[in-house]
Amino acid sequence: xxxxxxxxxxxxxxxxxxxTGGLVMAxxxxxxxxxxxxxxxxxxEFKPSLFIQLNSDGSLILVASRSEMGQNxxxxxxxxxxxxxxxxxxxxxxxxxxxxxxxxDQNTDGSRSILxxxxxxxxxxxxxxxxxxxxxxxxxxxxxSECTAENHYVIHKKTNQKISFGDLAEAASRLHPxxxxxxxxxxxxDFIGHSMPSVDLKDFVHGKAKFGVDIxxxxxxxxxVSRPPVTFGSVKSFDASKALKVQGVEDVFEIPRVKIPYGxxxxxxxxxxxxxxxxxxxxALSVIWxxxxxxxxxxxxxxxxxxxxxxxQAKVVKKEGDVEKAFSNADKIVExxxxxPHLSHAPMExxxxxxxxxxxxxxxxxxxxxxxxxxxxxxxxxxxxPEKVTVHVTFLGGAFGRKSNPDFVMExxxxxxxxxxxxxxxxxxxxxxxxxxxxxxxAQYLKAALDKSGNTTAWLHRLAFPSISSTFVPGTNYxxxxxxxxxxxxxxxxxxxxxxxxxxxxxxVRIGWLRSVCNIFEGYATNVFADELxxxxxxxxxxxxxxxxxxxxxxxAGEGFKLDTARLKKVxxxxxxxxxxxxxxxxxxxxxxAVHYSFLTYVAAVTEVSVVNNHLTVHKIxxxxxxxxxxxxxxxxxxxxxxxxxxxxxxxxxxxxxxxGKIQQTNFDNYPVLRMDxxxxxxxxxxxxxxxxxxxxxxxxxxxxxxxxxxxxxxTGKRYHNLPLTETGLV
Amino acid sequence: MITLTVNGEKKSLDIDPxxxxxxxxxxxxxxxxxxxxxxxxFCGSCSVLVDHESVRSCxxxxxxxxxxxxTTIEGLSKINPKLQENWELLDVPQCGYCQPGQLITAAAxxxxxxxxxxxxxVDAMTGNICRCGxxxxxxxxxxxxxxxx
Ligand code: FES
Ligand code: FES
Numbered sequence: 001x002x003x004x005x006x007x008x009x010x011x012x013x014x015x016x017x018x019x020t021g022g023l024v025m026a027x028x029x030x031x032x033x034x035x036x037x038x039x040x041x042x043x044x045e046f047k048p049s050l051f052i053q054l055n056s057d058g059s060l061i062l063v064a065s066r067s068e069m070g071q072n073x074x075x076x077x078x079x080x081x082x083x084x085x086x087x088x089x090x091x092x093x094x095x096x097x098x099x100x101x102x103x104x105d106q107n108t109d110g111s112r113s114i115l116x117x118x119x120x121x122x123x124x125x126x127x128x129x130x131x132x133x134x135x136x137x138x139x140x141x142x143x144x145s146e147c148t149a150e151n152h153y154v155i156h157k158k159t160n161q162k163i164s165f166g167d168l169a170e171a172a173s174r175l176h177p178x179x180x181x182x183x184x185x186x187x188x189x190d191f192i193g194h195s196m197p198s199v200d201l202k203d204f205v206h207g208k209a210k211f212g213v214d215i216x217x218x219x220x221x222x223x224x225v226s227r228p229p230v231t232f233g234s235v236k237s238f239d240a241s242k243a244l245k246v247q248g249v250e251d252v253f254e255i256p257r258v259k260i261p262y263g264x265x266x267x268x269x270x271x272x273x274x275x276x277x278x279x280x281x282x283x284a285l286s287v288i289w290x291x292x293x294x295x296x297x298x299x300x301x302x303x304x305x306x307x308x309x310x311x312x313q314a315k316v317v318k319k320e321g322d323v324e325k326a327f328s329n330a331d332k333i334v335e336x337x338x339x340x341p342h343l344s345h346a347p348m349e350x351x352x353x354x355x356x357x358x359x360x361x362x363x364x365x366x367x368x369x370x371x372x373x374x375x376x377x378x379x380x381x382x383x384x385x386p387e388k389v390t391v392h393v394t395f396l397g398g399a400f401g402r403k404s405n406p407d408f409v410m411e412x413x414x415x416x417x418x419x420x421x422x423x424x425x426x427x428x429x430x431x432x433x434x435x436x437x438x439x440x441x442x443a444q445y446l447k448a449a450l451d452k453s454g455n456t457t458a459w460l461h462r463l464a465f466p467s468i469s470s471t472f473v474p475g476t477n478y479x480x481x482x483x484x485x486x487x488x489x490x491x492x493x494x495x496x497x498x499x500x501x502x503x504x505x506x507x508x509v510r511i512g513w514l515r516s517v518c519n520i521f522e523g524y525a526t527n528v529f530a531d532e533l534x535x536x537x538x539x540x541x542x543x544x545x546x547x548x549x550x551x552x553x554x555x556x557a558g559e560g561f562k563l564d565t566a567r568l569k570k571v572x573x574x575x576x577x578x579x580x581x582x583x584x585x586x587x588x589x590x591x592x593x594a595v596h597y598s599f600l601t602y603v604a605a606v607t608e609v610s611v612v613n614n615h616l617t618v619h620k621i622x623x624x625x626x627x628x629x630x631x632x633x634x635x636x637x638x639x640x641x642x643x644x645x646x647x648x649x650x651x652x653x654x655x656x657x658x659x660x661g662k663i664q665q666t667n668f669d670n671y672p673v674l675r676m677d678x679x680x681x682x683x684x685x686x687x688x689x690x691x692x693x694x695x696x697x698x699x700x701x702x703x704x705x706x707x708x709x710x711x712x713x714x715x716t717g718k719r720y721h722n723l724p725l726t727e728t729g730l731v
Numbered sequence: 732m733i734t735l736t737v738n739g740e741k742k743s744l745d746i747d748p749x750x751x752x753x754x755x756x757x758x759x760x761x762x763x764x765x766x767x768x769x770x771x772x773f774c775g776s777c778s779v780l781v782d783h784e785s786v787r788s789c790x791x792x793x794x795x796x797x798x799x800x801x802t803t804i805e806g807l808s809k810i811n812p813k814l815q816e817n818w819e820l821l822d823v824p825q826c827g828y829c830q831p832g833q834l835i836t837a838a839a840x841x842x843x844x845x846x847x848x849x850x851x852x853v854d855a856m857t858g859n860i861c862r863c864g865x866x867x868x869x870x871x872x873x874x875x876x877x878x879x880x
Contacts (some may be wrong), residue, residue, distance in 0.1 A: 203827075205830065207762075208764065209827050213766070274759065395828075398828055398862045428770050634822055639825075641867050645861075674864070676853050676866045679867065
């Protein structure tokens with residue numbers, strides 16, 4: 001069965017948000033499983049999950065089932081289809097899909113939208129083009145082979161006729177999709193591999209784009225919630241009298257904790273006629289809390305415990321050769337310990353949601369990376385059929401993984417049900433920072449053996465960090481395979497004796513995904529440690545690193561994907577060349593490198609810093625990236641520049657601490673992020689090839705911090721292991 | 732009763748004089764282009780022009796701007812359309828959320844100093860956080876606007 005179908009006449013088309021008429025096509029992408037060969041033809045039931053419509057006025061509409069959070073996915077997806085279709089870019093518009101399983105997996109995470117959709121979108125675009133050509137050829141009575149498509153028209157050169165796509169839409173809607181499709185060759189691309197500006201630019205620049213916080217529904221009230229300061233604590237008692245005196249406050253009541261992974265934390269809610277009154281009311285509450293099971297969490301003590309554990313033997317998760325034997329035969333042993341703290345996402349748009357419970361149905365608007373999860377959980381809480389719950393996805397004012405965990409939607413649902421009216425729940429910045437699904441905290445111990453000529457003969461990597469799995473299966477205290485394959489177990493080095501061990505670590509806060517996830521600390525430690533080995537061997541770090549990566553080969557990267565060491569080395573040598581690796585630098589300057597493979601993408605950074613009077617300045621970051629066929633150059637560049645800044649925030653400042661179970665940071669004064677005065681020059685070199693396109697939102701992050709720390713070593717001879725650097729006095 | 736002008740329109744409001752301008756704009760007047768980022772003056776997301784000066788609306792009680800003229804992102808094109816054009820030309824926004832505040836701060840800079848040096852641009856913009864990291868392009872778009880004058 002062909003994965004592409006003409007569904008213009010099918011009933012369910014009306015659920016897609018399209019106006020009736022025109023040519024509507026669908027692509028059947030069952031499961032959306034991340035596999036090397038994701039576009040295997042479908043079998044059995046036709047469950048379309050990708051939709052386009054061409055109207056008779058020529059407008060071409062794509063239903064975007066991926067959330068827009070700054071990665072420009074709405075633009076990239078549409079440019080791919082428009083390209084294969086030979087459509088006019090100006091005629092393309094987008095409908096943002098509601099959360100619904102008909103779209104397949106909508107979780108916008110893991111840097112995989114383009115990876116999943118590139119091939120299907122191309123095929124669907126090409127099929128539409130063939131159908132439009134066929135419709136024209138029938139109309140003109142000329143052979144299809146003599147017709148061509150160009151910029152939203154079908155043309156018959158011989159007879160000098162041309163007809164617009166819009167005028168053909170109706171006729172094409174009566175045709176079957178072609179069995180065989182010829183896709184464009186890369187040379188023929190008009191949009192793919194070019195720079196397409198965001199389709200939403202005007203709205204962003206004029207303040208018209210609607211984020212979750214901007215949703216206004218008639219009769220809507222505003223709510224703020226005071227949540228237990230300790231994760232999974234509860235309300236013992238509260239006094240609402242002062243809050244109720246705040247002008248605009250209408251009601252104050254306790255809301256329950258909902259014990260599911262994305263459930264509400266519970267607390268005391270203040271409902272008001274405007275946001276400010278709700279926030280003021282929240283401040284005026286006096287609540288006595290029950291601390292509960294996590295009241296003892298102290299991040300400093302926990303770090304000491306994890307560090308102890310990685311200095312001891314732990315659970316072996318990977319073993320090649322015999323590290324112990326190699327250690328005893330070594331000429332030199334190198335050991336280091338790395339300690340990295342929890343991080344908070346702090347997207348500029350705080351968590352928020354509007355829910356409107358209408359008795360037998362519920363409508364929700366929110367900035368969501370995972371709208372289907374929100375829908376499922378809301379339906380379950382309300383005891384409704386999921387079909388009765390509509391989840392509209394707004395623009396996301398940044399997310400970085402936070403908005404994959406829609407606990408804020410659950411709060412809005414609880415509140416709307418209780419108040420019987422539409423409610424917007426609004427988190428202020430302190431709510432956001434103190435009740436996140438945090439990036440985990442980690443201790444890592446690395447030990448290596450060098451032989452007489454400085455070759456690394458053994459590598460031991462021991463890690464302890466609370467696992468994201470603990471959010472889903474409470475009590476989980478070892479990492480998952482995927483978490484460990486973020487630099488540790490998939491280390492792309494040619495070392496004969498290699499061992500990875502995982503030590504126990506319990507979670508005392510909710511742990512979640514944060515932009516590049518475990519690659520942050522695994523990429524960091526492996527890149528810094530490899531640099532230390534070069535120093536121990538008294539070799540040039542670049543030359544040594546290329547030696548560690550070793551000969552050209554393919555390494556199994558899961559689900560049929562392969563890490564190609566030739567591509568890995570290529571990004572590294574490219575970044576080094578662009579940075580002028582080896583050139584003489586001014587006094588107090590140094591260059592450091594890092595290279596990492598994550599989300600199937602290869603990224604290298606070569607960074608130049610100076611340290612003067614113990615003050616660090618990052619001058620330049622040269623990035624090189626291989627993400628397969630580049631889809632949108634401008635977006636790739638923007639994502640990598642953004643990743644450099646995100647990575648610098650982690651390197652300089654990122655640190656969440658807990659004492660007596662309570663998070664101590666509250667806002668950007670004590671949880672700083674990078675600002676313009678600290679931004680270095682960032683260059684991005686995109687390696688051109690036509691391999692399957694891979695992720696770009698996350699893979700730029702992991703290389704930044706280690707390249708800086710390695711550059712500091714080159715400049716000063718001083719090696720730092722722990723982050724953030726604020727604690728060293730360098731920044 | 733507090734009277735003020737917003738994007739050229741006169742408004743008379745019967746509200747708590749302590750309510751920050753940000754919430755008056757967003758919740759009372761329905762102008763949601765101005766954004767909340769921190770609520771405490773750290774991030775600049777909530778910036779608006781008050782008589783051509785950039786002000787953090789999250790920390791400005793409405794009574795402070797009585798009888799003044801406010802320009803929000805929704806009205807910025809009347810003051811500096813070139814700036815917004817260059818913002819588009821350089822495809823500055825990523826998620827877009829901080830951009831109204833960035834544009835307003837940049838516009839305020841150019842109102843008082845039409846030819847800022849690069850250092851002056853950085854100094855003026857450092858109060859505005861962009862978590863997506865669009866700083867390079869923000870700077871470029873301002874430089875381009877200065878150069879096109
Ligand atoms: S919201 Fe006003 S400065 Fe951050
Ligand atoms: S564009 Fe996303 S915060 Fe600036």
